[in-house]
Amino acid sequence: MDPAGQAAAAFRAAHGREPEGVWSAPGRVNLIGEHTDYNDGLVLPFTLPHRVAVAATRRSDDVLTFGTVDWAQHLTTAADQRIDDLRPKTIDNWSAYPAGVAWALRARGIEVPGADLVMASTVPTGAGLSSSAAVECATAVALLGLAGTTLPLPEIARIAQQAENDFVGMPCGILDQTASLCCTAGHVLFLDVRSGEAVQVPFDAAASGLEVLVIDTRVSHSLAESEYADRRRGCEQAAKTLGVTSLRDVSVEELGQAEAQLPAELAPLVRHVVTENDRVRRTVDHLRAGELRQIGPLLDASHESLRDDYRVSCAELDLAVTAARRAGALGARMTGGGFGGSAIALVDADAREDIAAAILAAFQKQGLRAPRIFPAIPSAGAGRDR
Numbered sequence: 001m002d003p004a005g006q007a008a009a010a011f012r013a014a015h016g017r018e019p020e021g022v023w024s025a026p027g028r029v030n031l032i033g034e035h036t037d038y039n040d041g042l043v044l045p046f047t048l049p050h051r052v053a054v055a056a057t058r059r060s061d062d063v064l065t066f067g068t069v070d071w072a073q074h075l076t077t078a079a080d081q082r083i084d085d086l087r088p089k090t091i092d093n094w095s096a097y098p099a100g101v102a103w104a105l106r107a108r109g110i111e112v113p114g115a116d117l118v119m120a121s122t123v124p125t126g127a128g129l130s131s132s133a134a135v136e137c138a139t140a141v142a143l144l145g146l147a148g149t150t151l152p153l154p155e156i157a158r159i160a161q162q163a164e165n166d167f168v169g170m171p172c173g174i175l176d177q178t179a180s181l182c183c184t185a186g187h188v189l190f191l192d193v194r195s196g197e198a199v200q201v202p203f204d205a206a207a208s209g210l211e212v213l214v215i216d217t218r219v220s221h222s223l224a225e226s227e228y229a230d231r232r233r234g235c236e237q238a239a240k241t242l243g244v245t246s247l248r249d250v251s252v253e254e255l256g257q258a259e260a261q262l263p264a265e266l267a268p269l270v271r272h273v274v275t276e277n278d279r280v281r282r283t284v285d286h287l288r289a290g291e292l293r294q295i296g297p298l299l300d301a302s303h304e305s306l307r308d309d310y311r312v313s314c315a316e317l318d319l320a321v322t323a324a325r326r327a328g329a330l331g332a333r334m335t336g337g338g339f340g341g342s343a344i345a346l347v348d349a350d351a352r353e354d355i356a357a358a359i360l361a362a363f364q365k366q367g368l369r370a371p372r373i374f375p376a377i378p379s380a381g382a383g384r385d386r
């Protein structure tokens with residue numbers, strides 16, 4: 001069953017009536033443009049067919065109830081919350097994400113009604129595929145729907161990000177939430193975080209006999225959050241030292257000069273961000289020219305930069321990337337924040353089985369848990385399902 005059907009069925013079982021509506025939002029991969037979003041930079045995500053669905057109905061009081069179902073329709077509930085009582089960083093379970101969205105919508109002046117919410121998800125969790133952003137965005141469109149109002153998608157993305165930054169306490173950028181809301185089927189989203197300009201760029205890998213594989217390493221290292229905050233601080237520090245608003249202000253031509261002004265631990269961070277923005281632009285140029293195969297070396301260079309300069313990769317991601325390339329992938333890189341989660345590989349569609357088998361064999365040889373490998377097909381962003 002699709003997550004919308006699952007959420008609706010679980011809602012009926014839990015509440016004995018039909019939900020007023022079902023809304024859903026997808027997980028994402030980022031084709032290229034990693035750790036650039038919080039530097040006012042460029043990103044190029046697309047959304048997956050994997051989605052979080054929220055079946056929801058208004059209540060007559062000011063209470064939010066939360067339920068989530070697993071694949072076997074087993075319902076887990078979290079403590080009910082009065083919307084007026086919501087306080088940042090006070091909920092330490094998954095319901096902090098939807099509760100945070102209600103809190104952030106209220107802070108934006110939206111009259112969020114009390115509601116019963118039941119969620120179902122096919123987005124792998126802890127896989128770097130933005131399951132949290134999918135929960136936030138599905139909740140946001142559901143609560144706005146129940147409130148009988150709407151907002152421009154980029155604004156909903158900022159509200160979802162605020163929920164994660166201020167209510168949950170994770171200092172993420174705007175990449176995941178914008179992707180989940182604004183991506184469209186068959187396209188990558190070329191987002192300039194500084195200007196907010198978002199352009200849909202056609203991405204039809206199948207038409208070129210290609211496919212993007214997701215390799216979910218199924219590891220999630222505990223340092224991910226602290227290291228993320230650490231890199232973010234490093235970038236801010238570097239921008240301050242260079243006297244610029246953000247690292248977006250440094251061009252490839254100015255890079256050598258900028259590096260010379262920076263302490264040894266900050267220079268590689270800047271090198272990554274500046275060269276990564278450049279790789280995003282070049283990727284977009286290739287896609288617009290229909291040269292999909294040519295993006296392979298850019299994906300490879302992005303991974304190397306994240307591994308060696310930005311230092312957010314890990315042994316499992318490096319193995320996934322190396323094994324994919326050795327088996328004939330045109331290019332491969334980690335995607336998302338790093339320290340576990342997923343890599344992507346651009347492959348010839350008819351080589352997919354061989355490449356997947358080679359990756360599995362490489363993991364087995366090292367005694368590692370088998371990764372989950374599946375094709376990534378650019379799919380629709382958030383919306384109402386029923």
Ligand code: GLA
Pocket residue numbers: 030033034035036037038172173174175176336337338
């Ligand atoms: C995580 C964050 C995003 C972005 C990526 C790295 O997914 O949530 O905002 O910073 O890492 O590109």
